[in-house]
Amino acid sequence: MHNNVNINVHHITRVEGHGNIVVNVKEGKIEKLQWQVPEAPRFFEAMVRGHSYQDIQTIVSRICGICSITHSLAATKAVESALGLKVSEQADKLRILMHYSEQLQSHTLHVGYLAAPDFFGTPSVVPLVARAADAVKTIVKAHRIANTWSDLIAGRTTHPVTLTPGGLTKIPTEKQLRQLQQTLKDAVPDLKKIAEVVLSVAANIPKFERPTEYVSLKQTNPPAYTFYHGGITSNDNKGAVVPIEKWHDVTNEFVVEQSTSKWAKWHRDAYAVGALARFNNNAELLSPMAKDAAKVFGLQKGCCNPYMNTVAQLVECFHVVETSIEIIDQLLTRGLKTEKVTSSPRAGKGSGCVEAPRGILFHEYEFDKNGKCVAADICIPTGQNHANIQKDFEKLLPEILDQPEKDIRLKLEMLVRAYDPCISCSTHFLDVQFVK
Amino acid sequence: MTNQSQKKDTIVIGLGNILFSDEGIGVHLIRRLSEHQNEFPLVDFIDAGTGGMNVLHLIANRKKAVIIDCVKMGKKQGTIKQFEPADVQTTKKMSHFSLHEADILQIINLSRQLGECPDKIVIFGIEPESLELGQKLSKTLSDGINAYLADICKELC
Numbered sequence: 114m115h116n117n118v119n120i121n122v123h124h125i126t127r128v129e130g131h132g133n134i135v136v137n138v139k140e141g142k143i144e145k146l147q148w149q150v151p152e153a154p155r156f157f158e159a160m161v162r163g164h165s166y167q168d169i170q171t172i173v174s175r176i177c178g179i180c181s182i183t184h185s186l187a188a189t190k191a192v193e194s195a196l197g198l199k200v201s202e203q204a205d206k207l208r209i210l211m212h213y214s215e216q217l218q219s220h221t222l223h224v225g226y227l228a229a230p231d232f233f234g235t236p237s238v239v240p241l242v243a244r245a246a247d248a249v250k251t252i253v254k255a256h257r258i259a260n261t262w263s264d265l266i267a268g269r270t271t272h273p274v275t276l277t278p279g280g281l282t283k284i285p286t287e288k289q290l291r292q293l294q295q296t297l298k299d300a301v302p303d304l305k306k307i308a309e310v311v312l313s314v315a316a317n318i319p320k321f322e323r324p325t326e327y328v329s330l331k332q333t334n335p336p337a338y339t340f341y342h343g344g345i346t347s348n349d350n351k352g353a354v355v356p357i358e359k360w361h362d363v364t365n366e367f368v369v370e371q372s373t374s375k376w377a378k379w380h381r382d383a384y385a386v387g388a389l390a391r392f393n394n395n396a397e398l399l400s401p402m403a404k405d406a407a408k409v410f411g412l413q414k415g416c417c418n419p420y421m422n423t424v425a426q427l428v429e430c431f432h433v434v435e436t437s438i439e440i441i442d443q444l445l446t447r448g449l450k451t452e453k454v455t456s457s458p459r460a461g462k463g464s465g466c467v468e469a470p471r472g473i474l475f476h477e478y479e480f481d482k483n484g485k486c487v488a489a490d491i492c493i494p495t496g497q498n499h500a501n502i503q504k505d506f507e508k509l510l511p512e513i514l515d516q517p518e519k520d521i522r523l524k525l526e527m528l529v530r531a532y533d534p535c536i537s538c539s540t541h542f543l544d545v546q547f548v549k
Numbered sequence: 550m551t552n553q554s555q556k557k558d559t560i561v562i563g564l565g566n567i568l569f570s571d572e573g574i575g576v577h578l579i580r581r582l583s584e585h586q587n588e589f590p591l592v593d594f595i596d597a598g599t600g601g602m603n604v605l606h607l608i609a610n611r612k613k614a615v616i617i618d619c620v621k622m623g624k625k626q627g628t629i630k631q632f633e634p635a636d637v638q639t640t641k642k643m644s645h646f647s648l649h650e651a652d653i654l655q656i657i658n659l660s661r662q663l664g665e666c667p668d669k670i671v672i673f674g675i676e677p678e679s680l681e682l683g684q685k686l687s688k689t690l691s692d693g694i695n696a697y698l699a700d701i702c703k704e705l706c
Contacts, residue, residue, distance in 0.1 A: 156682055160568055172684075175568050178599025222602055239655060242662040253663060257606050271600030 118514070120522045132534065134525050136510065146510055148502045148529070150372040158489035166192045166278060166458060166484040173476070173491070174272040177535060179222070181271045182215040182263065183469040186341070187476040192278045194358075194463025195480055198456055203449065204280040206440050207266060209341050211273065212467065213433035214262035216340060218270075219470035220388070220426040221259060223533045224311065225252030228423040231527050232314035248310040251303050255430075258300050265289055280454035287449055294441040297434050301402070304430055308406055311427060315410060318420050319524055323508045325417045325501065326381045327390035328363065330468050338391070338398035338432060340468040346394055348415075349380035357466040360475045364492050369500075376500035377492070383500035386472025387532060388425035389416065403432035419505055422531045426470070458484025469494050471533040495535040502532060559705065560593045560611050562604060564618040564653070571677035571690050574697075575617040581698055589705055605656050609665040615704060616653060620674030627689040628676045629697050631704070673701055 118138035137145040157176055161169050169192055170185040177184055186208060193200065200208075226238045229248070235241045242249045260270045265285050267273030275283045285293070331354050332343030344354035345363050355363055366375040378384060392399075396407065396414040407413070407428045412421055462479040472494025479488040505528055513521055563579030566572045576596050583594045597603055608614040622630060634657050653672075660666035675697065678687035685691070 157568070160682065160684070172568070175566055175598060178566075178601060178603075181598070181600070226602070237655065239658050239662060242659065250663065253605065256602075257609075260603060260606055270597075270603050270606075272596075272598045 118518050118521060120518065120525070132529065134506075134522075134529065136521070136525070138514065141514075143510060143514075146506055147371050148499065148506055150374040150499055157491055161478070161486050161489050164486050166196060166478075166480050166486065167456070169478060169486060169489075170276050170278075171272075171274070176491075178271050179219050180215065180469045180471070180474070180535065182211055182267055182273050183467055183474055184476070185273050185276050186212055187465040187467045187474050188478070189276050189278055190465030190467065191463045191476040191478050192465070192480075194465060195461035195478055196278060196456060196459055196463070196484075197461065198279045200280055201452055203284075203444065203447070203452065204454075206444055207281055207284060208276070210437055210440055211263065211266040211275075212341055213437050214259050214266060216433045216470050217259035217430055218256060218263060219533075220430050221252055221256045221307075223470070224307065224423055224427050224430075225249065225256070227530050227533075229311065229314075231523075231530065232311065232317045234317070245310065248307070251306050251310075255300060255303050255307065258296055258303075261296070262293060265293055277454055277456075279456045280452055282454070284449060284451075287445055290441050290445060290449070294438055294445075297438050297441075300434055301431075304434060307430075308409065308427055311424070312409060315424075318418075318424070319527065320418065321420060321505075321509055321512065321524075321528075322417045323419070323505055325419070325504075326379060326384040327393040328379060328384045328386050328497070329390040329394045329473055330466065331394055336398055338395045338400075338403075338436075340391070340433075345466070345473065347379060347384065347390075348393055357464050357475075360464060360466060360477075360492070364475065364497060366492065366496070371503075372499055374496050374499055376503075377497040378500060383504045384497065385419065385501040385532075386494045386497050387422050388429050388470070389419065389422040390472065391468060392416070392425040392428065399428065400432045400435035402435045403428050406431045419501075419528060420531045422533065426533070458482065462488075469535075471495060471535060472497060493535060495532070498532045498534065502529060556611060557591050557593045558612040559589075559591060559615070560595060560607055560613075561615040561617065561701070561705070562595050562597050562607055564597050564599070564601065564604070564616065566599050567684055568682060570679040570681050570683045570685065571675070571687050572619050572680050573684075574619045574675045574677070574686060574690055577686060578617050578694070578697055578701065581694065582701065585702075592705055601653065602656065604653060605660055608657075608660060608667055608670070609663075611667045613669040613671070614667045615671045615673065615701065617673045617675070617701065618653070619677045619680075620672075622674055622676055624676040626676050626678040626687075627693050629693070629700055630674050630676075631700065632672050632674065634670055634672065671704055673697070673704075 120136035133149040135147045170188040173188045174181040174185040230241050263270050268275040275281045326347050326349045328347045330339045330343045331346035332339035344356050346354050363379050364377045366377050410424045412424050460482040464477045466475050475492040477490040481487050563575035565575040567576050579596045678689040
């Protein structure tokens, strides 16, 4: 065991996000071990106050470039709940298709661009091209397919424009859906190839376990592996499902000194959300190919190794593609119909919940009689994971304290990455110094 | 996003978040440029917002890419500067930590590695005055819009 370890991964970004890992070990004793998120409050809720119920989903779609469809869907559902709007079965299925495109987009990005370099031992995806060119090209291809899929259903790759309270403003043609279905069928071998590549380096996924409460959506009527419908559950909730409107009773957000981002807890002192949480609560409802993928990786319900979240994301890639092929079949069998969407303002309050790629997301809005937003509340998945990351750190560090400091640092960083955090979206993409 | 078969040779991409004042200058400029689409039939104008990693796909197999973004360059607020990727080095620290911290220079590098990078990439960086929460540009950048548009259009002619 090392007598002294000092790690200070101090990642600073300008606008709103920090994520720091601080470790101080003196004479073998852990003096400080913190996952710090000194994130400036973002006040997105204030951004929508005073705006019409019709504009909310457009504004919140800009909160995040990775989960923009998810934010828009959560907001749209909340608005519909507040205004008592019903959505047709066709629009519902198309929205799920839209949502699945984002799951594939985000998961392929995370698996391929962030996690794979860790598994291969390269500092980023760029040098990985030299070591595993075919694998990177396959990941890029899968990501590109997901983007084109979003374009078709959401009207854009990011920041969707087809969502509106009560339905969709534009739907694809049957020909376009048939083309998409074929593209998804053709993508299956690529997903298998990606899984094979990840499996080939799976031995580098750290073996660490900590019994954890996993929180996700659960759909019981009809039972389905859900990202969009259902209520809230956890492995501590004995299979019971909490209605979305009661989400504050689940998140129980609280303030801690080490983070300006609030923490969350339900039955224990922390809980996890994300792909592994969904898997742990709903694995038996996965599509056949997804189940096969989980089996290949030895991922089983009850897994409490947070590093396996990446594998759960990979498993979900199979699920969303296979399920979407079925959904398109259902839509084409019934035939697409042009639907007129109407809505009118009224006073009300409503909650909306969907699963972002990185975990359960809650939106809540209140409107006055003119349909103007008077209050808003958003609880993002990464905020819900912060406490759990800290608890993982506290169990992990003593177990790896005899390893070289650089390995300790890498394992802590990999752990944070495994949660696929959204600690710094929305910033501009260039910080530069001129060299010429 | 444009289908591969319909891609035009040149793409102009506006990046940024319109919820953070000047951070959204790239998107504001793309919206204005799109109004002149008829004058530039061989150019795609794309509001990519904060979908940074999607730039990889947007620029793939084009001849030229023009990227407009709010950039901290240490210049006077409101300054627009035209440069190429080779002119700068990144100072971003988070790009391998979260998907939400894309680094355009790294994406361009990846595009080159994959053999699908445009021959010509031009970046227009605009030094922000305010990155506060708000959907309006600062007065400095708002006053500069026409000059920025003129500079960018010159590059497209």
